[in-house]
Amino acid sequence: MPPLTRWFLRTALAWLVLAMLAGVAITLPTFGPGALHAALQPVWVHLLMVGWVTQMIFGVAWWMFPRPAPARSFGNPVLGWSAYAALNAGLLLRALSEPALATAPGPGVRAALVASAALQFLATLAFAATIWPRTRGT
Known part of the structure; x- marks a missing residue:
């Protein structure tokens, strides 16, 4: 299993635990x-769908999608790690700025929320760019 996959999967599991804690907290x-x-x-x-589901999909896809011959490369590691970093930074920023917007709204908090969405979008683009060549037929 490539290192990037391990990071995606372990981080997905951490987000799952945090999502379950948030789900319990909401009921209190x-x-x-x-x-x-x-x-x-x-x-x-977002913790469930982006942190757990999307990240799990990204990690498994990086590992299991066919690797084009002759190099059998997993893809561009810079784009892969960029997707990982941007996805998690965006999710963390979202998890912090969403409650802050409700309790102390202001232009800085709104900007953080927009930045979180932009980071997640960029992560998706980076991942799509690196995995796309691996979806071609033979």
Whole structure:
């Protein structure tokens, strides 16, 4: 298993644990209806769908998609690691800025939320660019 795959998969598992903790926290009366409760729901969904599911897919695809002959390369490692870094930085920024927007809105927090989306989008582009050549037929 290539190192990038191990990082994607282990990080996906860490996000899964955090997502489950966030899911439990949302059900506690402490977070009962209000702005913070409303802000934690999209964080929970992002932790699950981006942190766990998307990252797991990226990691398994990097490992298992066919590697073109003759080099049998996994792809561009710079793009692969860039996708990993941008995806996780964007998700972390999202997880921090979404509740902050609900509790202390301001232009800086809004900019952080936009930056988080941009990082996740760039991660997707980087991953697509490196995995695309491995989807060609023979």
